[in-house]
Amino acid sequence: MVTATRIQRDGYEAPTPTSVIGIEEIAAKAPANLADFVNELPSMAPNNTPRANVGFVSAGLVGINALNLRSLGASRTLVLLDGQRVGPSTLTGLVDVNQFPQALVKRVDVVTGGASAGWGSDAVAGVVNFLLDKDFTGLKGQVQGGTTTYGDGRNYNLSLAGGTGFADGRGHILVSAEHAYNKGISGVPRDWYDGSKLMFNPAYTPTxxxxxxxxxxxxxxxxxxxxxxxxxxxxxxxxxxxxxxxxxxxxxxxxxxxxxxxxxxxxxDFARSGDLDPRLSRQNLFIRSSYDVTDNVQVFVQGSYSRAKSFQRTLNxxxxxxxxxxxxxxxxxxxxxxxxxxxxxxxxxxQDMGPIPALSRRSSWRGVAGASGNFEAFGSDWDWDVYGQKSVNHAYTAADISITANYRAAIDAVRNANGAIVCRSTLSNPGNGCVPYNIFGTGVVSEAALDYVLGTSWGRTKLKEDVFAGTLRGRPFSSWAGPVSVAGGLEHRREAVSGSNDPLSSTRSFFAGNYSASFGSYNVTEGFLETVVPLAADQPWARSLDFNGAVRATHYSTSGYVTTWKLGLTYSPVDDISFRTTRSRDIRAANLAELFQASQTSTTSFNDPFRNNASTTAFQVTRGNLSLDPEVADSLGVGVILRPRFLPGFTASADYYDIDIKDAISTVNAATVVNQCFQGNGAFCSQIDRDVAGVISSVLVQPVNLAKQIARGIDFEAGYRQPFLDGDLAIRLMATRYLKNYSDDGITPPTDTVGTNGTNGTLKNSLPRWRYQASLGWSRDPVSVLFTARGFSSGVYNTSYIQCTSGCPASTTANMTINDNHLPGAIYFDTSITISLSDQVDGFLSVDNVLNKDPAQMAYGPGVGTAPLSVNPVLYDVLGRSFRMGFRFKM
Structure with missing residues (x-):
């Protein structure tokens, strides 16, 4: 079964393009984490990895490894495990791939096209399906360790999986366990850092x-x-x-x-005070048992438990x-x-407080029970499956941060009548417990003062997902060109969130953090139907011509009814070439955060145009919006597949995609709110709070249905396999040319972020014009080697900036002038070698960034919201040369 379609049919290729990562590729690369491997695909934007979230205290994303197709946002990529939904790991709907039983993954399907009609909401950008080897029999395990060329970033991974039959082969049981640890990297112990910042030119005037x-x-x-x-x-x-x-x-x-x-x-400069790589420890346990009740009916139960703990030191x-x-x-x-x-x-x-330590603990329980089978009806074979799933995810996020009122009171120290140093507030309230804090210098603050000033901002979140689903597939009749296949099903899903937090966070009493508890739930009921209709076969003008169509009816308790659909054609005039095209209507409804988030605060820094662009630190307060409508995306895909018979073993494809999202759900940031108010948009001014001195203290932001978002690009993939030098040669090339990633929120000037190697205001917008990956593998028993090149093209800080050094036009909010808007591309070379030590044991060594290429410096600013490390960790390799070696066995 290929994830691009619900239809199971030998030899059928769906019109929606799919990239497949097999177990051999995963084993050859020996990644420290499976998500790291998937995120290297050119169609992915790796901006929801643990390293990408270094420096963020209030977002609660420390340690998360999520997937984001097309840079449309991880919430628009549907992640499945064996074709089943997985409960969200965060309030924003991200699925943490860390929780999957990675030792049992046999294949990863990446469907790079709209798939809402087949799989449901959230599949606007596509689907990533992790398929397990449910029939594995035997015992296998792996011991792996790694470090960087600098001797830091040490990590290890231990896994063990086993499967066996019982009851004379009618039953099968699988067990998998994994423990992984990454020590992280404290501070920034690298010499490439040059302190680059992006600042306002003090000599600038409009003329x-x-x-x-x-x-x-x-x-x-x-x-x-x-x-x-x-x-x-x-x-x-x-x-x-x-x-x-x-x-x-x-x-x-x-x-x-x-x-x-x-x-x-x-x-x-305090950029080096934060951690380059967070510390992460994770464990998971997976158990599955299946039993053939009859020759035509199988039942199964499976359960999994995973937990992860991450820690990082963020900004001062x-x-x-x-x-x-x-x-x-x-x-x-x-x-x-x-x-x-x-x-x-x-x-x-x-400095005496030190960098803010942020801790995150996550755990996930997931249970699934179901059955599958087949029967004959209407003169043809049918198969069916049903399952019920319950998942519960717990997240605890905490940070040791100063309590603003205590800090302000403690630094206001005076001498009392006896000459002792006390807090000024203690003079009028002797029992207030205030401990004076020496703010002048380093190494001068007492432990008692730190204990008084510092507190722990914490929040707990409980996310629940219940799913009941059933699918029926068959071939009820035949057309003139062959049997017509159909698949249909029903699904009901309920999502809920609840939580708790410390009392001080509720009143925004901390410098940062201030986690809030959210409460709410919604349910979804869906029904879908998909069909494949052969229109021609073995004709002079057509080797094959197939129509693929799907429709899904969905009802949300929060936003009502919506219909999604897909129309597709695959056409092969000859065996050497095939064409495919799809047209689909896809949706994404608001997630729990967008609906129910209860005033989550984060500390941010921006320039206030009302005060001559003065640097301002304030709270950005994000609140949910129950009035959100579902996003609606119209997607078009057109592609060609080549399998020339004159070059056996070679395949290639090129696929153009165009995704047009209307009523896209998004949140404008605090800086945009302030700038819009400054430009005369009075609707935003009510979202800004100022203190008695006129300095902004907080800015309220909410998700809204924006006007439009458009993503266009071309995916290229080619592969070649042939015997070579008494061994097997395998070459694979994957590349994506991003053509457009355009947003028009009806508020700020429209922006196309393609070609952005900087942050464009946020790491989520890093999107080079080209991303590519090429691999060359050769194996001859007992040795296998793999060489990989991965990289991206050069780009700019921000596509709206105008580069000039003299004779510049007047700078505007929409198009600011800058002296250097260029950021280079990068190419990294990796290699690995595997040696069979026996029939059952392999040893392996992998090296990433073999040439130890330093990341390009990216000037940070002009605001300061997180640790201003002058590099973009989403695109550039910040660790340097990394080694992993270990052993795996299978018996």
């Missing part, structure tokens, strides 16, 4: 021809240092080093708050010149105390 944005290497912060820096008054530029000793800061030649190029930039708490110090503060060093006669502002990275 002087200079660019508004500057890509600047060797750039740190002008308004914060590890132990604090005075940013106003006569002592401006006085910073406090180890032990609180004052010194004069060396400002660089270019200053544009909060950034500064040159001078003491390395000292005033940054206070960019937003702390006011009173002149009587008791911790002001004596050497400058006499010079302080008025309040001044101070900025700090709060």
């Amino acid at each position: 002087n021809g200079q660019p508004q944005l500057l890509v600047s290497p060797n750039t740190g912060f002008a308004t914060a240092t590890p132990g604090g820096i005075i940013t106003s008054g006569p002592l401006r530029g006085t910073y406090f080093g180890p032990g609180g000793v004052p010194a004069q800061f060396n400002y660089g030649p270019v200053i544009s708050a909060p950034f500064m190029q040159g001078g003491d930039w390395e000292y005033a 708490q940054f206070n960019f010149a937003n702390i006011t110090i009173q002149p009587d503060n008791a911790f002001i060093p004596a050497s400058i105390a006499d010079q302080v006669t008025a309040p001044f502002t101070l900025g700090t990275f709060n």
